[in-house]
Every structure is written in structure tokens, then in C-alpha cells.
Amino acid sequence: MPARIALVPDAHGRGGRLHRISEAGEPLGAPLKAAELAVTVAELEAAEHPRWVWASAESVYPPLLAALADLPGGRRLGRCHDLRLVEALLLAHEGRWGAPRSLGAAWARLRSLPVPADLSESGPAEAQDTLFAPDRLQLPPGTDPLAAVLAVHADQQRRLQAIEGEAQRARFRLLVAAESAGALAAAEMAQDGLPWRTEVHDALLTELLGPRPHIPGTQPAKLAELAVRLQQALGGKPFNPDSHTQVLRAFAEQGVRLTSTRVWELRELDHPAAELMIRYKELARIHTAHGWAWQDAWARGGRFRPEYVVGGVVSGRWASRGGGALQIPRILRRAVVADPGWRLVVADAAQLEPRVLAALSGDAALARSAAGGDLYEALAATAFQGDRAKAKLGLLGAMYGQTSGDIGPLLAILRQRYPVAMGYVEAAARTGEEGGIVTSRLGRSCPPPSDAWLDLTEGAAAAGGESAEQGGRSTRARGRFTRNFVIQASAADWALALLAALRRRLAELTGPGGRPHLVFFQHDEVVVHAPTELAEQVAALITAAADEASRLVFGDTPVRFPMSTAVVECYADAK
DNA sequence: AGTTATGGCGCC
DNA sequence: AAAGGGCGCCATAACT
Numbered sequence: 001m002p003a004r005i006a007l008v009p010d011a012h013g014r015g016g017r018l019h020r021i022s023e024a025g026e027p028l029g030a031p032l033k034a035a036e037l038a039v040t041v042a043e044l045e046a047a048e049h050p051r052w053v054w055a056s057a058e059s060v061y062p063p064l065l066a067a068l069a070d071l072p073g074g075r076r077l078g079r080c081h082d083l084r085l086v087e088a089l090l091l092a093h094e095g096r097w098g099a100p101r102s103l104g105a106a107w108a109r110l111r112s113l114p115v116p117a118d119l120s121e122s123g124p125a126e127a128q129d130t131l132f133a134p135d136r137l138q139l140p141p142g143t144d145p146l147a148a149v150l151a152v153h154a155d156q157q158r159r160l161q162a163i164e165g166e167a168q169r170a171r172f173r174l175l176v177a178a179e180s181a182g183a184l185a186a187a188e189m190a191q192d193g194l195p196w197r198t199e200v201h202d203a204l205l206t207e208l209l210g211p212r213p214h215i216p217g218t219q220p221a222k223l224a225e226l227a228v229r230l231q232q233a234l235g236g237k238p239f240n241p242d243s244h245t246q247v248l249r250a251f252a253e254q255g256v257r258l259t260s261t262r263v264w265e266l267r268e269l270d271h272p273a274a275e276l277m278i279r280y281k282e283l284a285r286i287h288t289a290h291g292w293a294w295q296d297a298w299a300r301g302g303r304f305r306p307e308y309v310v311g312g313v314v315s316g317r318w319a320s321r322g323g324g325a326l327q328i329p330r331i332l333r334r335a336v337v338a339d340p341g342w343r344l345v346v347a348d349a350a351q352l353e354p355r356v357l358a359a360l361s362g363d364a365a366l367a368r369s370a371a372g373g374d375l376y377e378a379l380a381a382t383a384f385q386g387d388r389a390k391a392k393l394g395l396l397g398a399m400y401g402q403t404s405g406d407i408g409p410l411l412a413i414l415r416q417r418y419p420v421a422m423g424y425v426e427a428a429a430r431t432g433e434e435g436g437i438v439t440s441r442l443g444r445s446c447p448p449p450s451d452a453w454l455d456l457t458e459g460a461a462a463a464g465g466e467s468a469e470q471g472g473r474s475t476r477a478r479g480r481f482t483r484n485f486v487i488q489a490s491a492a493d494w495a496l497a498l499l500a501a502l503r504r505r506l507a508e509l510t511g512p513g514g515r516p517h518l519v520f521f522q523h524d525e526v527v528v529h530a531p532t533e534l535a536e537q538v539a540a541l542i543t544a545a546a547d548e549a550s551r552l553v554f555g556d557t558p559v560r561f562p563m564s565t566a567v568v569e570c571y572a573d574a575k
Numbered sequence: 576a577g578t579t580a581t582g583g584c585g586c587c
Numbered sequence: 588a589a590a591g592g593g594c595g596c597c598a599t600a601a602c603t
Contacts, residue, residue: 242598244582262583264589285584288597313594317587324595327586353587393590400591407590484592488587523587523593 003028004081005050006153008146009037009060014067017146018044021053024161025154031146038067042075049078053153055103055137055145056084057183058310065191076188076507082180083152085311089175090159092445095437104138107148110155113140168443174552175442175493179311181500185518186308186318188503193303194336194519195344195529201295201335209283212292223287226280233273241280289324290332298323304336308521315485316444316492317523326522336527336571341513343535346574347542347565348525349495351375354395356491359550359559360441361424365417370559383417384410398425399487401480425483432482433475440489441553449478490553494561495524497549502526505541509534527571535567 004023009016016037020028034040041064044050054060057080068075087101099105100118108115116138139148160176163169206212210221219227227241234254239246247261256271263281266274298304304323312319320326328336338344349355351374357363358370369378380391394410396402398421415422428438432446435454439445449457453474460471499521506516506528513531516538520527530538542563550561566574
């Protein structure tokens with residue numbers, strides 16, 4: 001078993017302190033002092049390939065990564081144990097959801113000291129020297145940060161060891177490793193950035209909106225023109241098309257009653273202004289969310305640099321902070337182009353969530369449908385007379401808890417043909433409706449119901465009337481949440497395992513053109529920027545990583561998790 | 576003036 | 588075609 005090394009950077013300088021520890025967290029030998037932390041870390045990484053134990057990758061790794069990049073070889077780190085992320089996983093598992101998870105908070109709990117609240121995570125990363133400052137770790141003044149890292153790590157190992165059931169414990173450990181690996185990948189992707197051609201983005205914006213306005217804050221020509229035509233189509237009185245209330249009023253004055261300004265509602269309207277309104281919304285959104293201001297803030301110097309928030313979604317999916325990394329509109333993918341001599345290897349897991357359901361529930365019949373290429377096609381052939389659309393609709397409805405529409409008969413067929421899988425999601429829904437907790441395959445726990453929920457549902461049925469209705473609504477909403485959680489969170493488990501496996505395999509690959517590296521991760525999709533001569537090898541690695549993830553997360557299952565992979569120059573050409 | 580809520584829509 | 592689950596972000600409206 002390779003060693004673990006606890007690591008604490010200095011408050012101000014380039015140095016830091018380290019201590020070898022055992023798996024259980026006992027210190028081995030004497031602590032080390034490093035004048036040049038990056039140099040020492042690079043040497044130890046090459047010699048021992050340790051698991052780095054630190055307060056959080058988010059605070060420690062980015063500056064270290066920048067320093068490592070300046071060293072010959074430009075090594076990255078293989079593995080870590082992220083105390084803050086692991087603390088969050090353990091707290092949720094222990095039913096202490098919402099307790100602060102910083103190193104300082106964990107330390108304070110150990111010492112029965114007042115527990116500091118977590119800092120808000122708003123705003124872009126601060127200057128590097130303050131990232132290292134001890135106050136960011138939320139430690140009480142005078143605390144030795146290295147001692148805190150050692151103590152909290154040892155405590156976490158004890159809590160991991162205490163998890164009931166050998167298989168569950170092993171899976172939770174995998175979750176801990178994958179979550180931590182994700183934190184490394186997130187920092188590396190933030191540093192590398194997604195290749196972004198500003199001139200392509202510009203041309204696209206100009207085509208859609210007209211030339212960039214000289215005065216910031218003014219509307220581009222085509223948007224302004226649309227607004228005028230919209231006014232004319234609605235009686236000529238000026239109004240602000242960005243204001244829902246004014247739009248509703250303008251339509252009402254023409255005798256058109258709308259309950260909202262949603263696009264699908266406008267589409268059902270037979271009025272010349274409806275189409276203009278839809279077009280206006282479309283363009284206004286691109287302008288405000290991904291226009292020139294966005295480009296200035298997030299996509300300079302040929303790279304889009306988002307900030308990922310690992311574990312930012314309760315299901316274990318990542319969130320992002322600023323830049324909307326996980327909501328890049330499809331049309332803007334034109335601007336994502338590989339460097340000359342490089343390619344983008346774009347891969348997404350095909351029909352991940354229904355496959356996860358098949359593997360999770362152990363439904364043999366559904367697993368047979370998930371053993372090949374198109375799951376919905378197979379499902380349709382067995383249960384829906386070849387109607388693929390119906391098969392897809394029904395299965396999605398079952399996973400999301402849909403009740404409306406004409407979905408009832410489809411669900412009935414699924415219940416009859418796949419009782420094990422349907423029983424699985426329905427049991428999860430029932431647990432939620434009763435106020436219980438569900439967990440993902442690897443053991444990530446969902447949050448408990450809020451106090452407001454308990455107030456709303458307690459005795460609501462007996463009370464009758466409106467409060468019964470309200471209680472019933474929130475009961476069912478909680479059921480839909482837990483029903484979906486088991487699938488979405490287990491899919492996130494799998495995707496995280498894929499990411500970790502792929503990252504490890506990519507690190508071993510290098511060519512004359514450079515090293516392939518991850519540049520994007522979005523729920524069930526990865527993008528690798530690779531020298532052209534390595535692109536096909538990368539595609540093969542992705543397949544291998546998916547197989548490894550499937551085995552690690554679901555063990556021996558007949559369910560396949562195929563990746564749909566494309567080697568392209570431009571992201572928009574991947575699908 | 577600054578903060579919070581809402582509506583709406585982008586992604587999975 | 589939308590709707591069911593999860594998010595982030597923007598502009599406006601509604602508050603403190």
C-alpha cells in the first residue's frame with residue numbers, strides 16, 4: 001500500500017510542511033519541511049506515488065499545480081484525500097446534514113470547540129497567497145494546521161471503518177476516492193481551460209445579434225429591431241419585452257390571455273407577435289447569458305475557464321460557479337475548437353440513467369434490454385410493439401415520477417414487464433414520502449426533509465381541505481425527489497468513477513505533440529483535448545475507463561455502459 | 576441602495 | 588409537445 005502524505009502549505013511563501021502517515025492516519029517518522037513545496041511534492045510523487053491528504057484540493061491544488069507546471073516534466077498529482085469533501089460525505093451518511101465541513105469545523109468538533117460556519121463559496125478564487133492563509137481553513141487561531149489535518153484524517157478513517165457492512169464500506173471508500181479524484185480533475189480542467197475560439201464566437205454573435213455595440217449596455221441592432229417590431233405587432237405602445245408583466249399586459253390589451261410568457265405557451269398562440277416574442281427571447285438569452293460580456297469575463301486568451309464545484313449538487317453531480325460551464329448552449333459549441341494539430345475526443349454515456357436503473361435494481365429483464373446498444377429500442381421490441389418513443393417516454397416517466405399526460409398505460413406495462421426495476425424506484429419514492437433517506441449505489445445520502453416539509457405534511461391529511469392538498473403535494477414532491485435521487489446520484493457515482501479512471505489512464509499517455517488532458521465534464525459526458533496522433537488511443541482509453549467504472553460501481557452485472565465517442569476538431573460536430 | 580424572490584430558459 | 592428530477596444565471600419585481 002503506497003503511503004499517504006499529509007500536506008500543508010505555508011501561509012505566505014512557497015514552502016510547506018508534510019508528514020507521512022499510515023492508511024489509518026498514524027504519523028510515520030518525523031514531519032518534513034519543504035522550502036520549495038512544489039519541488040518536494042514532485043519528487044515524492046515520482047518516488048512514492050502517495051495519496052496526498054490535505055484540507056481541500058480546491059484551496060491547495062491550484063497554486064501547487066501552477067508551480068508544478070513550471071518544473072521540468074510538469075507532473076500532476078495522482079491521488080488525494082480531500083478532507084472537506086470527505087467530511088461532507090461522512091456527515092451526510094451520519095445524518096448530520098448541513099453541519100459545516102471545513103477542516104476547522106471538523107477539528108472543532110473533534111475538540112468540542114465552537115464550530116465555525118462554512119465560508120460562503122461565492123465569487124471567483126482569491127489571490128493565491130490568501131488561498132493558503134490559515135484563516136481560510138477556518139481553524140481557531142493558534143492551531144497548527146498540520147496537526148489538524150492529521151487529526152481530522154485519522155478521525156475520518158475511523159468513521160469510514162465504522163460503516164456497517166463490508167461491501168457498503170468498500171463502496172463508500174470508492175466514493176471517497178472518486179470524489180477526491182474529481183477535485184483534482186476539476187482543478188486541472190480549470191487551469192487548462194476549454195479551447196475557445198473568440199473569433200468564431202464573435203462571428204456567431206454578430207450573425208445572430210448584429211455587430212457588437214460600441215457602448216456597453218446598449219442593445220445590439222437585431223435585438224432592438226425585434227423589440228420595435230414586437231411593439232408594432234402589439235398595438236404600438238412602448239413596453240419592455242424583458243418584463244413578464246409588461247409582456248402579459250401588452251398581449252392582454254390585444255385580447256390575448258396568457259398565463260405566462262413561456263415559449264411553449266407562446267407557440268400555441270395564433271398571433272403575429274408570438275413568433276417575434278419567441279425569437280426575441282431566444283436572442284436576448286444568448287446576448288445576456290453568453291454574449292460579449294460573458295466572453296470578456298470567461299473566455300479570454302483562447303480558453304474558457306469555468307470553475308467547477310465538485311459535489312455541488314446533492315446528487316453528487318458537479319455544479320459550476322460563474323460562466324455557466326454546464327449550460328453552454330448547443331449553438332455556441334461551434335466556438336469550441338481544438339488547437340492546430342490537436343483533436344477533441346468527445347464521449348458521452350449513452351442512456352446512462354436507465355442503464356443505472358437496470359444495474360441498480362438487478363432487474364434481469366431490464367438488464368437484457370440494457371445489454372446491447374440502444375436500450376429504448378430493445379425495450380420497445382419486448383414491451384411496446386417496437387414503439388421506441390413510447391418506451392423512452394414510459395421509462396423516463398418512471399424515473400422522474402411523472403403522473404400527468406397519457407403515461408399511465410405505459411407505466412402499467414413497465415410495472416408488469418419489469419416489476420423489479422419499477423419496484424425499486426417505487427420503494428425509493430415511498431421512503432421519501434415517509435420522510436426517509438435514500439442513498440446512491442456508492443452510499444451518498446440524500447438530504448432529510450426540511451422542517452417546513454415536516455410542518456406541511458404532519459397531520460395534513462387529517463386536517464383536510466387546503467392544507468391536506470398542500471401536504472399531499474409536498475409529500476409527492478419528496479417522493480419524486482428520492483425516486484430520482486437513487487438514479488441520478490448513482491449515475492453520478494458511475495460518472496465520477498469514469499472520470500477518475502480516465503484521468504489515471506490519460507496520465508500514462510504522452511506523445512511528441514504533448515499530453516492529452518481532460519477539458520470538460522458534464523454529468524455523463526467528457527471531452528479530452530488530445531494531440532491528433534493520440535486521439536484514437538484516447539477514445540480506446542475512454543471505453544476502458546467506462547468498463548472499469550461499471551465493474552467498480554456495479555460489480556458483476558450484465559448491463560453494459562457504452563460510450564458514444566467522436567474524434568472531432570469542433571465540439572459542435574460531435575453529435 | 577442593496578438583497579431576495581420570481582419567471583424563464585440553457586444544460587444533463 | 589410537455590412533463591416529471593437536478594442545477595446556474597439573467598432581468599425584473601418586490602422587498603428591506
